[in-house]
Amino acid sequence: VFDESGSLQLIGAGLQQSNIAAAATAAGRPAVAYVDFSIGAVASAKLKFALRSGTSSSDGWIWTQVPETQSPQVPSLAFDSSNKPWISYFEAATNRFYLVTNSSSDGSGAWRSYDFPAVPTGAPAALPAANNTALAMQTVAGVSYPVMLIIDNNATSRAVRAARFNPATQAWSAPAAIEVLTVSGGSHLSADADASGNVVAVYREISTNRAKYVHSSNG
Numbered sequence: 001v002f003d004e005s006g007s008l009q010l011i012g013a014g015l016q017q018s019n020i021a022a023a024a025t026a027a028g029r030p031a032v033a034y035v036d037f038s039i040g041a042v043a044s045a046k047l048k049f050a051l052r053s054g055t056s057s058s059d060g061w062i063w064t065q066v067p068e069t070q071s072p073q074v075p076s077l078a079f080d081s082s083n084k085p086w087i088s089y090f091e092a093a094t095n096r097f098y099l100v101t102n103s104s105s106d107g108s109g110a111w112r113s114y115d116f117p118a119v120p121t122g123a124p125a126a127l128p129a130a131n132n133t134a135l136a137m138q139t140v141a142g143v144s145y146p147v148m149l150i151i152d153n154n155a156t157s158r159a160v161r162a163a164r165f166n167p168a169t170q171a172w173s174a175p176a177a178i179e180v181l182t183v184s185g186g187s188h189l190s191a192d193a194d195a196s197g198n199v200v201a202v203y204r205e206i207s208t209n210r211a212k213y214v215h216s217s218n219g
Contacts, residue, residue: 021077033077047072064107076135080144088133122155134191147219153185
């Protein structure tokens with residue numbers, strides 16, 4: 001146990017969201033991004049990141065709080081080819097999706113934040129159909145490109161979307177609409193990339209209660 005300060009979940013019905021994500025560095029050091037709800041409410045929850053100091057189960061953890069978050073939800077975590085962590089999350093306070101990264105593997109460096117290029121519109125979703133994020137790291141010729149996927153459950157923008165971020169230019173691709181969702185929305189989004197750079201994702205379509213799988217050559 002590396003953080004005994006609070007809770008990963010809220011007690012209320014419908015609030016049991018996916019608030020922890022795991023990944024590992026190239027050397028096999030595990031890391032987690034998680035939301036600390038020790039305050040007892042969605043507002044003012046804390047987004048935290050922790051990296052194990054080694055690969056052994058007896059090694060300690062290095063953890064830090066990601067700054068300038070207000071009500072973070074549903075994080076996803078991936079490492080690039082330089083072992084820099086990238087975290088995607090939904091910010092309920094601003095009704096925006098964000099991508100953040102740190103200059104150091106252990107989160108001790110400077111954090112930078114980037115707005116996802118699609119903004120939810122209309123009334124927010126009713127829990128448990130909360131907005132979701134997932135992150136896949138596409139690597140092409142040794143260069144890593146974070147591909148961020150979202151489930152937007154807001155009333156007039158409801159859809160599954162994806163966009164690829166270029167760290168060199170700090171620019172996003174135009175967001176791709178994967179599927180326009182029904183009024184019930186979607187949940188349980190997860191994504192990854194294979195060794196050839198193909199990006200895959202899976203999510204639940206709530207109206208049909210079915211899992212859907214999608215893939216792309218570049219996100």
